[in-house]
Amino acid sequence: MTIELAADAAVEFAVDIADSLARPDAADLPTDQPWWHQSLAHGAPGIALLHIEVAAAGLRPFDRAHEWLTVVASKPVTAGASTGGFYGAPAVARALAGATAARPGTYRSALAPLARQIAADAHARVDTAHIRMDAGQLPPMAEFDTIRGLAGLGAYLLHHDPGSTALRAALGALVRLTHPVTIADEAVPGWWTPTGPTGRAEDEFPGGHGNFGLAHGISGPLALLAQALRRGIAVEGQREAVETIRTWLDSWRIDTPGGHRWPYMITWDEARTKPKQVLHSGATRRPSWCYGTAGIARALHLAALALSDDAGRQNAEAALISAATDPEQDALVNDASLCHGYAGLARITARAALDTTGSSATHLNALSTELLQRARAQPVADGPGVLEGIGGVGLAVLAAVTEPATGWDTCLLIA
Numbered sequence: 001m002t003i004e005l006a007a008d009a010a011v012e013f014a015v016d017i018a019d020s021l022a023r024p025d026a027a028d029l030p031t032d033q034p035w036w037h038q039s040l041a042h043g044a045p046g047i048a049l050l051h052i053e054v055a056a057a058g059l060r061p062f063d064r065a066h067e068w069l070t071v072v073a074s075k076p077v078t079a080g081a082s083t084g085g086f087y088g089a090p091a092v093a094r095a096l097a098g099a100t101a102a103r104p105g106t107y108r109s110a111l112a113p114l115a116r117q118i119a120a121d122a123h124a125r126v127d128t129a130h131i132r133m134d135a136g137q138l139p140p141m142a143e144f145d146t147i148r149g150l151a152g153l154g155a156y157l158l159h160h161d162p163g164s165t166a167l168r169a170a171l172g173a174l175v176r177l178t179h180p181v182t183i184a185d186e187a188v189p190g191w192w193t194p195t196g197p198t199g200r201a202e203d204e205f206p207g208g209h210g211n212f213g214l215a216h217g218i219s220g221p222l223a224l225l226a227q228a229l230r231r232g233i234a235v236e237g238q239r240e241a242v243e244t245i246r247t248w249l250d251s252w253r254i255d256t257p258g259g260h261r262w263p264y265m266i267t268w269d270e271a272r273t274k275p276k277q278v279l280h281s282g283a284t285r286r287p288s289w290c291y292g293t294a295g296i297a298r299a300l301h302l303a304a305l306a307l308s309d310d311a312g313r314q315n316a317e318a319a320l321i322s323a324a325t326d327p328e329q330d331a332l333v334n335d336a337s338l339c340h341g342y343a344g345l346a347r348i349t350a351r352a353a354l355d356t357t358g359s360s361a362t363h364l365n366a367l368s369t370e371l372l373q374r375a376r377a378q379p380v381a382d383g384p385g386v387l388e389g390i391g392g393v394g395l396a397v398l399a400a401v402t403e404p405a406t407g408w409d410t411c412l413l414i415a
Helices: 002-020 044-056 063-072 089-102 108-134 150-160 165-177 219-230 238-251 268-273 293-306 310-325 342-354 358-377 390-399 408-412
Strands: 181-183 186-188 209-211 254-256 259-261 265-267
Touching (some): 044 408, 063 089, 089 150, 108 150, 108 165, 150 165, 219 293, 259 310, 265 268, 293 342, 358 390
Antiparallel strands (some): 181 186
């Protein structure tokens, strides 16, 4: 009875969020912004996915989802190098593909040209990456990360176009990304970024930085490469690339009384000298999806599963559990969002639980439920979107009751 009541409360909470976003022409929405119809992170595509999930669960009619999808498809969509998994053609396509998954046969005519465009853009971006690597230059984060780069594009392709040459091309480029580059007579990881985390030169990061995060760093490519391996999709050197990335991550693991954690990022001097303490250690930052222990631990979890490494799997599960239970880390979480709040932690722990058994699965499932309770206790999230807003919270809460019909959480590279 307790489980049923908890499920009923979750459904009611998710539906209340969807109802608050019922009207795509509501006056308090930024409908006049050029990004609104094509931003999965902050705009209409993510809200459309929420309404599709609510309709697929039989909680509201599909008419609302169709209204939001009409907004998504109502204006020209950005294509080319400025797009990514969360913006432009891939974001719009994800909403339409989600609707097609929930209601087979629908929206295919609108989806087909977008799918062709995404494949062409992926090939073009891979070509650009290879030209850069041929020249021995270091990459911008936007070349490879989850939010804007090949990892995010690959996440879409893996789940919606897995047999494509575009996916294999993206995997090949990410494999090559793991080959070291020599800069000033020193070898650095191929994903070392010559700028600060803003993508611009910063005094705090002379010589650039190494980024660990699942959203903006090397954990995104690791998660994609590992998930493709698990699905039997592999290119030459892919297993070795997974090993290379996770060896690097493990070499920077910080062991504390509260459990394992990883830096958010490291500087050039830190990479050269390997000090006992690094400036951006994550000690005073959230253990979130975008940056922090939870997202990194899930990427390492997926890598261990792909390589059938039971010890690595257990270590990743322990790190994820500690990130969600250590009081010092929990005190740093102060919102409900998917990106850096409790909804994201809940969804990561729920997905990890599905990939393990025994006491770890039991613990992770219980944690996911508890984290969702914390998410519901937080103030209303910032804005309506998926990553930082109430739309993402609604999706996470509903997913605890019914398996997502759209596969929306694959955009986070946790599933």
